[in-house]
Amino acid sequence: MQEMTSDVVVMGAGLAGLVAARRALELGASVVLLEAGDGRYPANSRYTGGVFHVAFEDVTAGPTVLLDAITGAGGDCCDPELAGAYAAHAGRAIEWLAANGADFGQGGDFPWMSRMLVPLSLREPGFPNHWPDKGAERLLERLARDFTEAGGEFLRGWRGRSLLTTNGRCHGLDATRADGEVLRIAAKSVVIADGGFQGDPELVREHISPRPERLCMRGAGTGRGDGLKMAAAIGARLVGLDRFYGHVQAAEAIRDDRLWPYPILDILASSAVVVGPDGRRFTDEGKGGVALANAIAALPDPLSSFVIFDQAIWEGPGRAFLLPPNPNFEERGVAILRADTLEALAEAAGLPEANLVRTVTNYNAAVATSSTAQLDPPRSSRADTLSGAARPIDGPGFMAIRLCAGITYTMGGIAIDPSARVLSRSGSVIEGLFAAGSATGGFEGGPDAAYLGGLARAATFGLLAGETAVP
Numbered sequence: 001m002q003e004m005t006s007d008v009v010v011m012g013a014g015l016a017g018l019v020a021a022r023r024a025l026e027l028g029a030s031v032v033l034l035e036a037g038d039g040r041y042p043a044n045s046r047y048t049g050g051v052f053h054v055a056f057e058d059v060t061a062g063p064t065v066l067l068d069a070i071t072g073a074g075g076d077c078c079d080p081e082l083a084g085a086y087a088a089h090a091g092r093a094i095e096w097l098a099a100n101g102a103d104f105g106q107g108g109d110f111p112w113m114s115r116m117l118v119p120l121s122l123r124e125p126g127f128p129n130h131w132p133d134k135g136a137e138r139l140l141e142r143l144a145r146d147f148t149e150a151g152g153e154f155l156r157g158w159r160g161r162s163l164l165t166t167n168g169r170c171h172g173l174d175a176t177r178a179d180g181e182v183l184r185i186a187a188k189s190v191v192i193a194d195g196g197f198q199g200d201p202e203l204v205r206e207h208i209s210p211r212p213e214r215l216c217m218r219g220a221g222t223g224r225g226d227g228l229k230m231a232a233a234i235g236a237r238l239v240g241l242d243r244f245y246g247h248v249q250a251a252e253a254i255r256d257d258r259l260w261p262y263p264i265l266d267i268l269a270s271s272a273v274v275v276g277p278d279g280r281r282f283t284d285e286g287k288g289g290v291a292l293a294n295a296i297a298a299l300p301d302p303l304s305s306f307v308i309f310d311q312a313i314w315e316g317p318g319r320a321f322l323l324p325p326n327p328n329f330e331e332r333g334v335a336i337l338r339a340d341t342l343e344a345l346a347e348a349a350g351l352p353e354a355n356l357v358r359t360v361t362n363y364n365a366a367v368a369t370s371s372t373a374q375l376d377p378p379r380s381s382r383a384d385t386l387s388g389a390a391r392p393i394d395g396p397g398f399m400a401i402r403l404c405a406g407i408t409y410t411m412g413g414i415a416i417d418p419s420a421r422v423l424s425r426s427g428s429v430i431e432g433l434f435a436a437g438s439a440t441g442g443f444e445g446g447p448d449a450a451y452l453g454g455l456a457r458a459a460t461f462g463l464l465a466g467e468t469a470v471p
């Protein structure tokens with residue numbers, strides 16, 4: 001067994017971990033940064049679209065506006081103290097990043113795209129290889145280089161496995177390498193930043209979907225719940241494990257990289273109806289793509305649902321967003337079912353004809369009388385960033401696409417306080433243990449799978465963890 005000592009050890013070198021490590025070093029601590037991957041290691045922070053927003057609000061809008069956006073989007077699911085800290089420090093985190101190598105530009109027409117990493121990852125030729133040498137990868141490389149040049153120890157190929165504790169205080173961790181070598185690092189503070197548990201099928205089965213193998217991994221898949229298990233083993237509280245951030249995708253995305261991680265069907269699906277294998281609606285499509293993806297994942301067979309729409313929706317919402325399904329799906333071989341009647345569409349999709357016709361007829365009547373809230377299940381209708389307003393499905397040209405849920409990162413995780421200190425099941429602070437980024441819970445999720453912005457959250461709480469963890 002190899003042994004090392006340092007003031008701070010950070011586990012995971014995505015954005016949250018790199019920011020925490022770099023910041024702790026900047027404040028004078030000795031820091032070891034452990035990364036399970038090697039070389040150009042996969043991480044969501046490398047593959048990201050790169051928009052720093054807070055609940056689809058401009059991240060520089062100031063604490064009052066950001067707090068409104070967080071509480072508006074998250075309802076009760078975001079812990080009020082965490083919401084306050086997120087709103088208060090997000091702008092500072094952006095400034096810190098800009099001073100430490102982040103290159104931001106206006107990513108699109110929306111105000112929430114005012115801080116997007118450039119070069120932009122989505123607009124360049126070469127799609128779907130959207131990420132190499134784009135803004136996010138450049139930022140990771142820059143943070144890593146500055147960290148090592150300033151004296152930090154960056155160890156790749158080491159996977160954190162267990163925490164060291166004495167009398168309830170955390171004082172280091174054990175890590176292993178692929179060859180079985182063990183490394184013990186004694187440290188005054190440990191920061192967990194391993195990116196969530198979407199890459200662990202058993203945890204996903206337990207909390208999110210009965211058939212994890214029938215979800216599309218929309219991200220790196222390198223968050224395997226190690227931090228969650230390590231923290232739980234020493235008494236940490238876990239919160240909100242039943243929701244994930246993801247999008248609605250075509251079923252073919254599960255095996256075809258040309259459909260990874262875009263295009264997504266969120267706006268199309270929330271403008272139309274989504275039915276299960278019985279031809280009936282099973283969720284409120286109007287809540288938007290993230291909530292829809294969660295509902296699809298929870299089906300007994302997550303590959304059994306269809307979006308039902310018509311040519312007018314295909315030409316409208318089907319062409320919305322950065323990389324829309326129309327025309328990209330046809331170019332990439334997605335099966336788009338078309339028929340002149342709903343009966344014929346039901347037959348093509350293998351759905352019960354009478355049920356599908358009834359579902360669409362009832363839905364159309366509700367749209368016509370603005371009474372979709374009376375449908376069963378109720379149907380909301382709003383047009384915003386990732387959802388479209390309910391539109392009638394009355395032809396000509398009825399269409400269907402088989403769906404799948406794309407999982408990007410899990411929203412729940414280790415409970416922390418506003419300074420990124422890990423909380424125990426009794427609510428007290430676990431001394432010496434910190435967490436940041438998608439490894440943490442208490443922000444997002446709830447019944448509507450509220451999404452508050454993964455990158456801004458990783459940067460903000462990475463910064464706070466780096467500051468608080470310095471002994």
Ligand SMILES: Cc1cc2nc3c(=O)[nH]c(=O)nc-3n(C[C@H](O)[C@H](O)[C@H](O)COP(=O)(O)OP(=O)(O)OC[C@H]3O[C@@H](n4cnc5c(N)ncnc54)[C@H](O)[C@@H]3O)c2cc1C
Pocket residue numbers: 011012013014015016017034035036037041042043044045046047048049050051052053158159160161193194195196218219220222223224226227261408409436437438439453454455456458
């Ligand atoms: C395609 C895509 C588009 C996205 N677009 C956006 C966007 O536009 N805006 C936005 O806000 N968010 C977006 N996100 C989400 C955002 O990228 C993430 O929320 C954010 O990057 C999470 O950062 P993190 O540091 O917590 O996790 P990660 O970046 O996943 O980093 C975790 C790291 O920990 C390492 N690790 C795991 N286990 C261990 C272990 N046991 N020991 C050591 N290391 C370990 C992993 O290998 C990984 O490198 C997107 C994500 C994807 C995939």
